[in-house]
Each structure stands twice: as C-alpha cells, then as structure tokens.
Amino acid sequence: MDLTSLARGLSAPAGFVEASQVTPPPGTIRLLSGLPAPEALPVAAIGRASAALWQDPDAAVAALQYSSPHGFTALRDWIAEREGVDPHRIVITNGGMHGLTLAVLTVVERGATVAVDDPAFPGFPWALEVSTSAVLPVPVAADGFDVDHLAGRIAAGARIAAAYTVPDFHNPAQATLSAPKRQALVELAERHGFYVLADNPYRELRFAGQDQGVAVLNASDRVIHVNTFTKTLGPGLRVGWLVLPEHLVDPVIGLRNRLDVHTSSVTQAIVERVVTDDYDKMVGHAVALYRERAEVLVSALHEHLPGRFEIQAPEGGLFLWPRLTDDGIDPAALFQRAVAAGVIYQPGEYFGPSWARHLRFAYGDRTVQELTEAVRRLAVAFA
Amino acid sequence: MDLTSLARGLSAPAGFVEASQVTPPPGTIRLLSGLPAPEALPVAAIGRASAALWQDPDAAVAALQYSSPHGFTALRDWIAEREGVDPHRIVITNGGMHGLTLAVLTVVERGATVAVDDPAFPGFPWALEVSTSAVLPVPVAADGFDVDHLAGRIAAGARIAAAYTVPDFHNPAQATLSAPKRQALVELAERHGFYVLADNPYRELRFAGQDQGVAVLNASDRVIHVNTFTKTLGPGLRVGWLVLPEHLVDPVIGLRNRLDVHTSSVTQAIVERVVTDDYDKMVGHAVALYRERAEVLVSALHEHLPGRFEIQAPEGGLFLWPRLTDDGIDPAALFQRAVAAGVIYQPGEYFGPSWARHLRFAYGDRTVQELTEAVRRLAVAFA
Known part of the structure; x- marks a missing residue:
C-alpha cells in the first residue's frame, strides 16, 4: 500500500x-x-582500544559527536597508505554492502545494465535492485572475470554502466583475477566509459600463491574499489571504505550526507586505534x-x-x-x-x-x- | 560525468x-x-558499558559479528516499552537522518510532493532530494504544524505523499505540536492516505510545560515516528530508531538490507547496556x-x-x-x-x-x- x-x-x-x-x-x-x-x-585488541578511547576525555567526547562524512583522518591516512592513493580518495563506509550501494546509486542509472560475475556473490545482484535488475552475466574462470567475454558482448552492442567483480579469492569461485586481466578490464572500462566495481573484502586473507596487485585498479578513474574490515576485524563493526576516483568523491559524499551522515565516530575511533596498533x-x-x-x-x-x-x-x-x-x-x-x-x-x-x-x-x-x-x-x- | x-x-x-x-x-x-x-x-556510563562488553567473551564476539537488520532484541524491547508499541514495529537505524531517508525512500515516490514545516529543519528538505524536491510548505504556529492550512490545501487539490514535522521542541521554531493538532494531523493523514513523518529527536529534552503525548502518533498506520539517541547519548554513536506501522516493517527492512545491512552491533551492544543502566x-x-x-x-x-x-x-x-x-x-x-x-x-x-x-x-x-x-x-x- x-x-x-x-x-x-x-x-x-x-x-x-x-x-x-x-x-x-x-x-x-x-x-x-x-x-x-x-x-x-x-577481541583483546579491540577491548584495549576501546578502554583507551573512553579513558581519554577529549577523544571520548569527540567519539560521541558528529564527525566528517569522509571519515576519521588518521584512519583514512592509514588506509590510503596501504592502498597507495591520496587520502582524499578514501571514504569510510558502514561496511562493504554500504560501499557497494553508495557506488551503485552514484554511477548506475535506473534501468541500466551491469555486468556481473557468473557465478556471483548473490548479495550484489540483490543490492543492485536499488537501481536496476538488468544484469549481464560474465563467466568467472580460474583466473577470474572473463574480460574477453565482456569485450565481445560490448563489441556485439551491449551497453553497461558498470562491471562488478570480486578480484581476490572470489566468492564463491575462489578465483583471483590475474594481473593481465586486471589491466585489460581497466582498459576496457576506460575505452567504453563504464565503471569497474571491484569488491575486495577477502584481499588480506592470502595464504598461498602470488598477490596480483591493486595498483592498476587504484590508478584508474574508472574503478571504484570497495573494501571493508568485515573479514578481518569483524562484520559487527560495520566499518569499510571506498577508494574512489577523485571526481566521484564529492558525489558520493553528497549522497552519503543524506543517507546516514557519517559512519559511527565510536566505531571509527576504535578501528583507528586497532589498525595503528598491531593489525598485520x-x-x-x-x-x-x-x-x-x-x-x-x-x-x-x-x-x-x-x-x-x-x-x-x-x-x-x-x-x-x-x-x-x-x-x-x-x-x-x-x-x-x-x-x-x-x-x-x-x-x-x-x-x-x-x-x-x-x-x-x-x-x-x-x-x-x-x-x-x-x-x-x-x-x-x-x- | x-x-x-x-x-x-x-x-x-x-x-x-x-x-x-x-x-x-x-x-x-x-x-x-x-x-x-x-x-x-x-562518557563514564558508556565507558562502563563498553568495558563490560569487551570483558564478556560471548557478548564481545556477538558484537563483532553480523546481527539482525531489525536491531538488537533487548534494545528494541526497551524502546518499544517507552513508545508503547509492539517491539516488532521498532527498527534500529544509524541515527535520525538515516531513519528519515529510509522512510522517504519507502513511501515518497520520485517526484511526489511532501508537506514540510515552514520554517523547516533544513536537513530534511536536503535529505528529501534522494526522492523529490517538491515541497509544500506548511506554517508552524506557536502550537506547531498548521494542520488546518494543510487540510485547506488538500481540499483545494494538493496531493501529498507525506507530511513532515518535528512535533516536540520544533527546530527551529521551538513549538510543540498540541495534542488536538496531533489527533487532527493523524486523522487527515488517514483520511487522505498520506504518511506523517514525525521527526522527534528532542522529545526527551522537556524542562517546562506539558508533554503532548505520542500515543496518537504510534497508534496510526499512517505515521512513521523517527527518533534517535543523538541528542541524549551523542550523535557520534549513530544509533536511532523508527516506530513503523506494521505493514512498513518488511519494506523498510528490505531496503535497509541493501543499503547497509544493519546498524553496528558494537554501538547497539553499548547503547543496549547504557539505556538499561541509568538512562533517565x-x-x-x-x-x-x-x-x-x-x-x-x-x-x-x-x-x-x-x-x-x-x-x-x-x-x-x-x-x-x-x-x-x-x-x-x-x-x-x-x-x-x-x-x-x-x-x-x-x-x-x-x-x-x-x-x-x-x-x-x-x-x-x-x-x-x-x-x-x-x-x-x-x-x-x-x-
């Protein structure tokens, strides 16, 4: 009704x-x-960070007041250094799904088509319903998202607003997108003017094989690189981040100002202390x-x-x-x-x-x- | 671009x-x-609640894992008792603006008109841009939102999806909506099939005069009653709540599942302990x-x-x-x-x-x- x-x-x-x-x-x-x-x-490290926070009167009051929609400065700086980008391009989110939805609402017009991993993490097509349900499935091979397949579909006339993939330790297909295919996907996006939504929550969890790198993703103004502390510090925190192309920072902040103002200052203050403690x-x-x-x-x-x-x-x-x-x-x-x-x-x-x-x-x-x-x-x- | x-x-x-x-x-x-x-x-009470949380191994792990999109059970129960409603109608939000935007995205169709307090808390028309920018201003008198004025506009042909007002200690106009006008506004909404968005962050902060009551708001299936702990426990927590008509609970949860999954389990675990401590x-x-x-x-x-x-x-x-x-x-x-x-x-x-x-x-x-x-x-x- x-x-x-x-x-x-x-x-x-x-x-x-x-x-x-x-x-x-x-x-x-x-x-x-x-x-x-x-x-x-x-838990112990978070408990320590939390105790230190509430025992510091200035930090405690700051954690209970409004903070920037971009996120806490020291936390953004720490993330930016790991990502190898300018801190201004980092926006703190309420976790990975929040980052994906902010990205979708910013660059996927209603009714537009989005290329999506096949098999796909089902949460993404589900979240994508906030904008569209038009999905172009792209096979995931042993070395990840089939960029040639997508190029072929585009050559045959398909028009997409974005391409979604999990580059590291794909959910569910385990695959990691190879370095050459990362490069090829970025070039395809730049040539045809779509955005890559690179959803990377498992990135830190490598125990074998070779890291295929994120520099090529973070260097493109056609990639939104989505990440979160969900798989490392815990989903309950609801703290993640976006690495945005410079020109998308203001639009995402504009949207986010309306949606939820900013990520909790309390959880950011805790995570900021934990990551600068002994994260690795x-x-x-x-x-x-x-x-x-x-x-x-x-x-x-x-x-x-x-x-x-x-x-x-x-x-x-x-x-x-x-x-x-x-x-x-x-x-x-x-x-x-x-x-x-x-x-x-x-x-x-x-x-x-x-x-x-x-x-x-x-x-x-x-x-x-x-x-x-x-x-x-x-x-x-x-x- | x-x-x-x-x-x-x-x-x-x-x-x-x-x-x-x-x-x-x-x-x-x-x-x-x-x-x-x-x-x-x-700060001291929050520090105590936080210390108790991280020292309780089961609660600590639960606070770091996913939780329900509806919110923590004991927190919803506590709110529901104060609001005098069934706990199922309470959805925990990331603060007042998040609650307003969830409400707007759920019941205000794109391009629809919304009646808004005049003067208005400027954050609301700003947030309303996620759906529409068509505003019908309704004067706020010493006893609040001018319901007769709105009734006249509707009689003259105006069609609205919702009416927004701050019923208690209006921002900026100080006014509190009188009990008879609360009743009249709810009746008007029920008669004409629009929703009342009652934004009530200052409700707890009364130091003179008579409470005009919220029972009439919470009894109607045409009212979305928006509140937050922002003005009492601190905006940095980003914890608020919606009192929803029963039929809007599932739609709001469906939207919220896509937007941000749930409010931080950590902040909910802290607030749950603080409010059941010595909130009043x-x-x-x-x-x-x-x-x-x-x-x-x-x-x-x-x-x-x-x-x-x-x-x-x-x-x-x-x-x-x-x-x-x-x-x-x-x-x-x-x-x-x-x-x-x-x-x-x-x-x-x-x-x-x-x-x-x-x-x-x-x-x-x-x-x-x-x-x-x-x-x-x-x-x-x-x-």
Whole structure:
C-alpha cells in the first residue's frame, strides 16, 4: 500500500539470501556463511582500544559527536597508505554492502545494465535492485572475470554502466583475477566509459600463491574499489571504505550526507586505534587459521570422498567451491541428504543457474574438528 | 560525468548546511548547531558499558559479528516499552537522518510532493532530494504544524505523499505540536492516505510545560515516528530508531538490507547496556543543564537587549528562535556585525524565505558564561 516503486521492486529473500538467514536444526555443522572465525577476531585488541578511547576525555567526547562524512583522518591516512592513493580518495563506509550501494546509486542509472560475475556473490545482484535488475552475466574462470567475454558482448552492442567483480579469492569461485586481466578490464572500462566495481573484502586473507596487485585498479578513474574490515576485524563493526576516483568523491559524499551522515565516530575511533596498533599481526594470525582450515577441509574431502569432487586448493579467502564429478548425482537430493546427515552448505545453484553441480563450503568459522566431521557427514550423504 | 540522475540532482551545501560546516575565527562563540553539551554526554556510563562488553567473551564476539537488520532484541524491547508499541514495529537505524531517508525512500515516490514545516529543519528538505524536491510548505504556529492550512490545501487539490514535522521542541521554531493538532494531523493523514513523518529527536529534552503525548502518533498506520539517541547519548554513536506501522516493517527492512545491512552491533551492544543502566538519570542531568542554559540566554537577552526581540521561553530542546522587533534593522547586516563581534548563529532566512527576521540560537552546547558573553557581543553588534 502506497510504497514507492523502489520499495515495491525489491525481491523477497530467496535462495542464498534466505539460506543465510535460516537456523538449521541444533547440532548441524554450518558451512554456510563467509564469516570470520570467532577465534580470529581481535577481541583483546579491540577491548584495549576501546578502554583507551573512553579513558581519554577529549577523544571520548569527540567519539560521541558528529564527525566528517569522509571519515576519521588518521584512519583514512592509514588506509590510503596501504592502498597507495591520496587520502582524499578514501571514504569510510558502514561496511562493504554500504560501499557497494553508495557506488551503485552514484554511477548506475535506473534501468541500466551491469555486468556481473557468473557465478556471483548473490548479495550484489540483490543490492543492485536499488537501481536496476538488468544484469549481464560474465563467466568467472580460474583466473577470474572473463574480460574477453565482456569485450565481445560490448563489441556485439551491449551497453553497461558498470562491471562488478570480486578480484581476490572470489566468492564463491575462489578465483583471483590475474594481473593481465586486471589491466585489460581497466582498459576496457576506460575505452567504453563504464565503471569497474571491484569488491575486495577477502584481499588480506592470502595464504598461498602470488598477490596480483591493486595498483592498476587504484590508478584508474574508472574503478571504484570497495573494501571493508568485515573479514578481518569483524562484520559487527560495520566499518569499510571506498577508494574512489577523485571526481566521484564529492558525489558520493553528497549522497552519503543524506543517507546516514557519517559512519559511527565510536566505531571509527576504535578501528583507528586497532589498525595503528598491531593489525598485520592480527591478520597474520587469522590467515594462519584459515590456511589450516582450508587444508584440513581439502584433505578430508580427498580422504573420505575420493574422486567425488573436482577441487582447487584455495589460495586465500573463506570458500571452497568443489564440483561434483559424477553427473549421475542429483545435487538437490544430495543437499537434502546432507542436511539430514547434519551438515549444511550453499548449493551452487544459488550463485547462478549454470552452477548447480558446485557446492560452496565456507570453512572460515569452523574448527578443524568440525570440518573433519562435516566431511564425514557428507560422506554419509553420498553413501 | 556519467553520474546517475539521483547523484546529479543533489544540491551543493548552501545556507544552513554550509554554515553548519564552517569553522569561524578562533574565539568566536558558536550558537550554530543543535549539539548535545559535551558535559551532558554520559562518557563514564558508556565507558562502563563498553568495558563490560569487551570483558564478556560471548557478548564481545556477538558484537563483532553480523546481527539482525531489525536491531538488537533487548534494545528494541526497551524502546518499544517507552513508545508503547509492539517491539516488532521498532527498527534500529544509524541515527535520525538515516531513519528519515529510509522512510522517504519507502513511501515518497520520485517526484511526489511532501508537506514540510515552514520554517523547516533544513536537513530534511536536503535529505528529501534522494526522492523529490517538491515541497509544500506548511506554517508552524506557536502550537506547531498548521494542520488546518494543510487540510485547506488538500481540499483545494494538493496531493501529498507525506507530511513532515518535528512535533516536540520544533527546530527551529521551538513549538510543540498540541495534542488536538496531533489527533487532527493523524486523522487527515488517514483520511487522505498520506504518511506523517514525525521527526522527534528532542522529545526527551522537556524542562517546562506539558508533554503532548505520542500515543496518537504510534497508534496510526499512517505515521512513521523517527527518533534517535543523538541528542541524549551523542550523535557520534549513530544509533536511532523508527516506530513503523506494521505493514512498513518488511519494506523498510528490505531496503535497509541493501543499503547497509544493519546498524553496528558494537554501538547497539553499548547503547543496549547504557539505556538499561541509568538512562533517565543521565537524561535528567542533561535536561537540567539545558533548562539553566535556556534561562540564562533568555535573561541575558532581556537584560542586555531589552525590547530588541520577541522571545518565547523554551519548554525544552536546544533552540531559541527570537524575532527582531525593529523593522529598521537589516538582519544580514546584523549577522555580519555579530560575526565581527565574535558570535555566530544561524540567520532565520536559512529556514525559509519568510523567516529572515528570526535568529536561531543553539544554546545546548554552550556554557552559561559563553551564553552571557555571546549576548554581550550581540549587544555590540546592535550598538
């Protein structure tokens, strides 16, 4: 009744989004969500930062008053140094999804088409509904987003406002966009005047292979580089950032002034102290944990379900994206048997219609014992 | 270049918005912004709540993980009890402006007309640009928003999607909407099918006069009641709430899922502990401070500038809205002389073209010494 067309146009939670919100029966091992491990969250460091904040009268009052829509200066400076850009190009957001939506509302006209990873992190097409639902799927290969495919579609007449991809440790496909393809994607965007929305929440979580670099992304005035502390310090903080081309800073700030004024001064004051404390050590601890978990999961699958999956060992991030090798297995029936056996994951179909033979296992927030037991239960489902 | 029509349609900061961001010369006494007094912010209580949070391992991890888009349960329960509504109707927001924008995006179609207080809190028409810039000004009298005027305009053919007013301690006009006019406004909205956006950040700050009640607002499925902890616990937290009609809860949550997922779990965990600690005492302390400041300001104006202003003593809130009595005085020249004398305020013209003979003095965050000195400097500007 009397809703805006915007509000009426938003789809109800379904597939991945619905599954992420489901509470499975007690005892079920959840391989559902790309959450950081509770043991990897720097609770002690955050507690220290927080205590220092509230014991400093000036800082405490500043944390309770309004602050800049751009974000805290020292925090932006720290991020800018890591990103290798001028601090003015950094805008602090309320986490990754907020950054993506600000980007979409700023550069994706209503009804425009956006090229999107296929398979895709389903949260992005969902968020994209604030502007449009016209998606041009672009396959993700072992070395990431298929830039040639997109170039071909554009040559054939497709017009896009933006291209969305997760460049590092793709969700769900594990892939990292290769350095040559980063360059090619940026050149394509500059030639055809669309924006690249590079969504990079897993970037810090590398435990194998070679970093493919972000300098080429941050050097282009056609790239909006979206990141967040969600996977390193915790999603509950709701603190992330955008690396914006200079000419988009004012438009994003103008929008953000209306939407939510600024990110909490309290959480920014805490994060600012935590990152300038011992951030790399904290992240290193988390990454070691994720490496071990990925290895345990892969080993257990090879041991208990030999030959059942085509598996690529993760180089980082929080996901394994194995493919069923036996075409005789019905993935939907397997999923039902897995849930009955006490393990739950995201079926591949939730990430795009052509991915039904994949399974997404999120291993980051499960212990090695849980992961081993999860594979045993999966073996029961196969039996 | 390649901005959305939404981004292109946002106006640059001007008037009030620009003035709020200006840094005047050192030593200038700022009567500019409706900020809470630093001394009234419950830093100690927030420090205690925060320490308790980070020392509780389960609560700490929960505060760093995702939480519900609706908000923390105990916080919603506490708010719901004070508002006298079912907790399901409460959605926690990132402060008042975020609540207003969520409301606008949900019920104000692009290009629709919205009835707005005249004079208006300039932040609202500014935020309204995310949907429309079509405003129907409705005069604010001593007893608030002129409901009869709006009824007349509607009878004459005006069609509105919503009506915006600040019911308690109006910004800038000080007025509180009388109980009969609250009832009349709700009836008008129900009869004609528009929404009332009741923006109520000053509600807790009453130090004189009679509360006019919010039950009639919260009982209607045509009212979105917007509030925030900004004026009581501090704007830097960015924690507020909406009291929504039942049928708008899901649409607002759907939108909010895309815009920013949820309000920081960290700030919610802190606020939840603070409000269930000794909230009424904290607010009582702040209100006593504001009462004293309002009285000092009014007395000093009577003493040092007798007869120069038509003054209504505030019953609460953070603003005085005096009117120049001498039509021979040029308000713009007075403002320049005041700034030169070392005091700055918001000229009435920023709140609407017919209010140039008013001045808005924000007294909440100034000490009694500063307020007295500000009036002495103002007397210099008059001399």
